[in-house]
Amino acid sequence: MSLKPYVSAGFLVLGGLAVVEGARLCPCGAGSARAQTPAVASRTAALHIEGMDCPACTTAIRIALKKLDGVQDARVSYANKEAVVEYAPGKVTPQQLADAVNQLGYKASLPKGS
Numbered sequence: 001m002s003l004k005p006y007v008s009a010g011f012l013v014l015g016g017l018a019v020v021e022g023a024r025l026c027p028c029g030a031g032s033a034r035a036q037t038p039a040v041a042s043r044t045a046a047l048h049i050e051g052m053d054c055p056a057c058t059t060a061i062r063i064a065l066k067k068l069d070g071v072q073d074a075r076v077s078y079a080n081k082e083a084v085v086e087y088a089p090g091k092v093t094p095q096q097l098a099d100a101v102n103q104l105g106y107k108a109s110l111p112k113g114s
């Protein structure tokens with residue numbers, strides 16, 4: 001396994017937080033799918049994401065999003081440069097979703113008015 005230069009970036013920013021998984025380790029080809037959990041009250045947010053290099057980057061992003069408390073489902077499209085996230089309002093905010101993606105080294109933006 002080879003470490004790319006940008007892998008270290010995630011460690012510097014986070015200080016005391018134990019979010020080592022935040023480093024951008026694209027599992028290109030090695031991602032494992034997770035079972036989807038049934039949603040209760042949920043809202044959907046669409047994030048625009050720049051910086052995905054290959055389709056497997058979607059796996060890294062999806063896993064990071066689904067780790068967040070309150071995220072019920074996340075679908076990431078490489079072709080559309082978009083993540084569609086089902087989340088529980090009150091537990092997590094769209095901005096926190098974008099922040100999680102940004103911590104991986106991508107650039108997420110929220111649609112205006114969301």
Ligand SMILES: [Cu+2]
Binds near residue numbers: 027054055057058
């Ligand atoms: Cu990739």
